[in-house]
Structure formats: structure tokens, C-alpha cells
Amino acid sequence: MTQDRESEREYHRPVMAAAVSELMRPVPAGVVVDATFGGGGHARELLKVLGGGHRLLGIDRDPAAIAQAEVLRRAVDDAQFGTDRFMVQEGNFAHLDEILVDAGVSAPVGVLFDFGVSSHHFDEPERGFSYRLEGPLDMRMDRSGSVTAADLVNHLEESELSTLLHRLGEEPAARRIARAIVNARPIATTTELAAVVERAVPGGRRRLHPARRTFQALRMAVNQELEAIDSGVRTALDLLAPQGRCITIAYHSLEDRLVKGLFADATKGCVCPPELPVCTCGASPSYRSLTRGVRKPSEEEIAANPRARSARLRAVERVAA
Ligand SMILES: C[S@@+](CC[C@H](N)C(=O)[O-])C[C@H]1O[C@@H](n2cnc3c(N)ncnc32)[C@H](O)[C@@H]1O
Numbered sequence: 001m002t003q004d005r006e007s008e009r010e011y012h013r014p015v016m017a018a019a020v021s022e023l024m025r026p027v028p029a030g031v032v033v034d035a036t037f038g039g040g041g042h043a044r045e046l047l048k049v050l051g052g053g054h055r056l057l058g059i060d061r062d063p064a065a066i067a068q069a070e071v072l073r074r075a076v077d078d079a080q081f082g083t084d085r086f087m088v089q090e091g092n093f094a095h096l097d098e099i100l101v102d103a104g105v106s107a108p109v110g111v112l113f114d115f116g117v118s119s120h121h122f123d124e125p126e127r128g129f130s131y132r133l134e135g136p137l138d139m140r141m142d143r144s145g146s147v148t149a150a151d152l153v154n155h156l157e158e159s160e161l162s163t164l165l166h167r168l169g170e171e172p173a174a175r176r177i178a179r180a181i182v183n184a185r186p187i188a189t190t191t192e193l194a195a196v197v198e199r200a201v202p203g204g205r206r207r208l209h210p211a212r213r214t215f216q217a218l219r220m221a222v223n224q225e226l227e228a229i230d231s232g233v234r235t236a237l238d239l240l241a242p243q244g245r246c247i248t249i250a251y252h253s254l255e256d257r258l259v260k261g262l263f264a265d266a267t268k269g270c271v272c273p274p275e276l277p278v279c280t281c282g283a284s285p286s287y288r289s290l291t292r293g294v295r296k297p298s299e300e301e302i303a304a305n306p307r308a309r310s311a312r313l314r315a316v317e318r319v320a321a
Pocket residue numbers: 012013014015035036037038039040041042043059060061062065091092093094114115116117118119141228229
């Protein structure tokens with residue numbers, strides 16, 4: 001195995017890749033956007049199943065992922081990947097409309113969102129995402145925002161911190177953890193913060209680390225993840241070509257709930273007030289659901305890749321302008 005193949009394998013293992021390929025395969029010829037390129041696992045699979053009439057645009061806000069894409073483009077001995085069928089663009093999918101204009105793409109035929117961070121982020125202690133590896137409390141996926149996790153941890157009011165942990169981490173012990181953090185300030189590193197949380201919510205042996213929700217909440221706030229999802233998925237639904245498909249993979253209920261609502265609106269059609277007994281608007285839906293709710297990974301995939309455990313995949317297809 002070459003070093004590049006090795007680094008690609010270690011960067012991130014794609015989740016539900018077979019389902020993504022199967023759902024994207026029927027789209028008409030055109031540009032498919034992988035809005036969360038990461039280690040390029042899904043992109044590579046998509047390029048394999050899509051025909052020669054397709055090009056793939058990979059987007060990621062993290063320069064490390066973009067660098068990884070260049071490594072793949074140059075070094076992987078897979079003819080499909082290195083050709084002009086593959087473009088890559090650094091950017092935040094919150095600005096998907098601008099990224100597509102810059103890339104000369106007006107109506108993509110597919111958009112994939114595989115939300116959150118990649119395994120690479122957790123494996124690099126200096127990025128500050130891991131509660132197990134010591135590093136600075138950074139958590140920025142890119143350098144566009146100046147607010148780090150350390151800023152939030154050390155400067156928010158206790159009540160603001162508690163609200164943040166409750167809202168973005170769905171943390172039941174948010175108040176207790178917020179008080180413990182304020183009492184322990186200043187907190188400089190990931191492992192210091194994890195220890196503070198662990199002391200604040202004592203308990204016996206747990207399957208999941210007690211700081212998991214705190215880290216999730218801080219990461220989502222630092223990167224304004226829900227705002228980006230709302231904007232990116234809305235833009236994708238606005239711009240997709242007829243028979244174009246949008247696929248999302250969410251890893252927790254906040255992400256999934258947001259997409260569920262956006263997809264429900266797109267597949268609903270009728271905009272009559274719910275109190276009307278019959279539809280009078282006559283509007284027909286622009287999208288149909290391809291997954292009827294969510295698809296989940298198989299037990300085999302979860303056993304092979306525990307990160308897939310919480311994945312929830314949804315997909316819709318454009319049926320009308
Ligand atoms: C779960 S990983 C994707 C993994 C990828 N599907 C693969 O197979 O390797 C999510 C990626 O999306 C990127 N990302 C998260 N939010 C983003 C945003 N708003 N705009 C662009 N990229 C984003 C992260 O930097 C990360 O590399």
C-alpha cells in the first residue's frame with residue numbers, strides 16, 4: 001500500500017457509502033456536489049458508480065481536507081479520480097450558492113451532505129476536537145471564524161454556557177456542568193475541560209464519555225453548524241436540476257430534525273393552513289422522498305465502523321421546478 005493510500009484510509013471511513021452510491025446513481029448527467037468532501041471516501045465511490053457524463057465537485061471548509069483531495073488527485077492510481085471529472089473547492093456550504101457560481105455550476109444534479117467532523121479531526125490533538133487527546137480548546141474547522149472553544153468556555157456567562165450545552169448538546173446536566181466550568185476557569189486544554197465535566201457529572205462506568213455532549217455543543221457553536229446546514233440544504237433544494245437528488249447523513253438529532261423539517265416542506269406541496277378541511281392552493285410538491293423517513297446503517301457496518309452508529313440518512317428527488 002502506498003503512503004497516500006494509507007493516509008486516505010486513515011483520514012475517514014465513509015458512512016453508508018453503498019446507500020449513497022445507490023441513491024445517487026440514477027441522477028441525470030451533470031455535476032454532483034459532495035458538499036462535505038472530508039477524506040473523499042464518498043466522492044471516490046460516487047465517481048466509480050456515476051457514468052462519464054458526470055463531474056464531481058468536492059467542497060470542504062477545512063483546508064486539511066482540501067489538501068487531502070490534492071494528495072488523492074496527484075497520487076492515487078485510480079484513473080477515474082484524477083481526471084477532470086473531479087474538482088475541489090475550499091469553502092463553507094453555508095455559502096453553497098456562491099461556491100457554485102464560482103465553479104460555474106448553475107443546477108447540480110446531486111448534492112451530498114455528510115455532516116459534522118471527520119475522524120481526522122478527532123485524531124489530530126492540536127485541532128482541539130477530542131476529549132481524549134490533550135490539545136488546545138480550538139475546535140474551528142476553518143480559520144474564518146475567530147471564536148474558539150476556549151473563548152466560549154472562558155468568557156461566556158454561566159447562564160449562557162448552560163443554555164448552549166442544553167440547546168446544542170442536549171445535555172441534561174447542563175447547569176451543573178456550566179457551574180463547574182465557571183468555577184474551574186481558566187481552562188486551557190481539551191483534557192482539562194473533559195476532567196472538569198467528568199467531576200461535575202459523576203457516575204459509574206459509562207458507555208459514552210460524560211464530556212461527549214459538552215464537546216459536541218461547543219463544536220457546533222464554534223462552527224455555527226446548524227446555521228450552515230439550514231442555509232446549505234435550502235440552497236441545494238433551490239438549485240437542484242429536475243430529477244436531481246439531495247442526500248444527507250446526520251449524526252445526531254439536532255442535525256436530523258433540521259433536515260427532516262426542510263425535506264418535509266419540500267415534499268409537502270400544499271401550503272394551505274392546516275385548519276382548512278380541503279386543499280385550495282393546488283400546489284404540488286417539488287420533491288419526493290426516496291427514503292420514506294430515515295435509513296440507518298446495518299449492524300455489520302456499525303460493528304466495522306462504530307462512528308456509523310448514529311448515522312441517519314435521508315434523500316429526496318426533485319420532481320417539479
Ligand atoms: C463526516 S466528514 C465527511 C466525510 C466524507 N464524506 C468522506 O467520505 O470522507 C464531514 C466533513 O465536512 C466538513 N464540513 C463540515 N461542515 C462544513 C461546512 N459547513 N462546509 C463545508 N464543509 C464542512 C468537515 O470539515 C469534514 O471534513
